[in-house]
Amino acid sequence: MEGLFGCKDLQQLALSCERLLQLEAAGDEEHFNRQVLLYGLMTLLVKAEAKSESVEPTPAAIARVADYMIEHLDHELKRDELAKLAGLSPGYFSLAFQQYTGKTPTAYLMDVRMKRAKELLLSGDGVKETAIRVGYEDEFYFSRRFKQKMGLSPNAFVKSRRYSIVSVSDPISGSLLALGLLPKAAAFYPNHELYNRMTRLHSYELGEGQVWQENVDRLRASEPELIFCTDILAERSRKELEQIAPTVAIPWLSADWRQQLRTIAEVMEHREEAETWLSDYDGKAEAVYRKVRRNSLFHELVRRCGSWAAIYRIRPSCSSQFLASQSECTFDAGNRLYKNCFSA
Numbered sequence: 001m002e003g004l005f006g007c008k009d010l011q012q013l014a015l016s017c018e019r020l021l022q023l024e025a026a027g028d029e030e031h032f033n034r035q036v037l038l039y040g041l042m043t044l045l046v047k048a049e050a051k052s053e054s055v056e057p058t059p060a061a062i063a064r065v066a067d068y069m070i071e072h073l074d075h076e077l078k079r080d081e082l083a084k085l086a087g088l089s090p091g092y093f094s095l096a097f098q099q100y101t102g103k104t105p106t107a108y109l110m111d112v113r114m115k116r117a118k119e120l121l122l123s124g125d126g127v128k129e130t131a132i133r134v135g136y137e138d139e140f141y142f143s144r145r146f147k148q149k150m151g152l153s154p155n156a157f158v159k160s161r162r163y164s165i166v167s168v169s170d171p172i173s174g175s176l177l178a179l180g181l182l183p184k185a186a187a188f189y190p191n192h193e194l195y196n197r198m199t200r201l202h203s204y205e206l207g208e209g210q211v212w213q214e215n216v217d218r219l220r221a222s223e224p225e226l227i228f229c230t231d232i233l234a235e236r237s238r239k240e241l242e243q244i245a246p247t248v249a250i251p252w253l254s255a256d257w258r259q260q261l262r263t264i265a266e267v268m269e270h271r272e273e274a275e276t277w278l279s280d281y282d283g284k285a286e287a288v289y290r291k292v293r294r295n296s297l298f299h300e301l302v303r304r305c306g307s308w309a310a311i312y313r314i315r316p317s318c319s320s321q322f323l324a325s326q327s328e329c330t331f332d333a334g335n336r337l338y339k340n341c342f343s344a
Contacts, residue, residue: 061086062100114149127154164225185222207237
């Protein structure tokens, strides 16, 4: 009660209740005064409810600030400013942040910066550009911190992730990068950012025509040890690939994207990386879901569209993923977070 009302409000509430009881005992002649006091009580209660709704719970404030840190890695993020953003004192903010995330604000920021740095380095960004994009003006200081965290310098890290593998499938290429595997050659969607650390193949999986032959020629020049494709690739084209190197066909229509990622990880003996990535993905999907639920525009969209709505997400280290579709469909673990929005 004290959290909803100030001292003056509590005193006024007590006096109003006492006066109301007195007027009730007085009979019908005090009907008007009783009405005035009743409206006064209602005003206090509405005021208290509005106040309670305006106070953001600490876990929600911490989650909001954590999201802010991820979205502003290239900024100088100081504890006092983050605490102010959360609406907490600096000391309590640090304690609460560690309680709800398991890490201090400094450690959390370091982890998300280094994780993003790995993605940028694998996608072809140089050390200096990567440093700036994750909040370090001095590339040499960034390199020292990266080596302290990863055990390798940025350049050594990139070299350690290069594999003599190729992918002729856009989504498989994205999955390889998500697992931290840098292929010698790969196909990507036309709107995907360029990956200058590998030979880029045409985004074309029909396995026929001049475009396919150009891909085959580039694959031969790459001299890979292993080739990934999907099982929808024509058998004749698959045999062409097998003449270049052993070829693994990933189930496409018979498996969802999580199973495909795990299959690739199994082949490359990166099972732990796959489970870590999927766990991180679920955490991000949950965070997005929380934001969507608070967005009245999304609920209006669902209301207007009826039984169908869709959300797409583009990740820098993986291919686009279809996250939500018709509400009557069966969703996987990531997608069902969005299904709940239809019944919210």
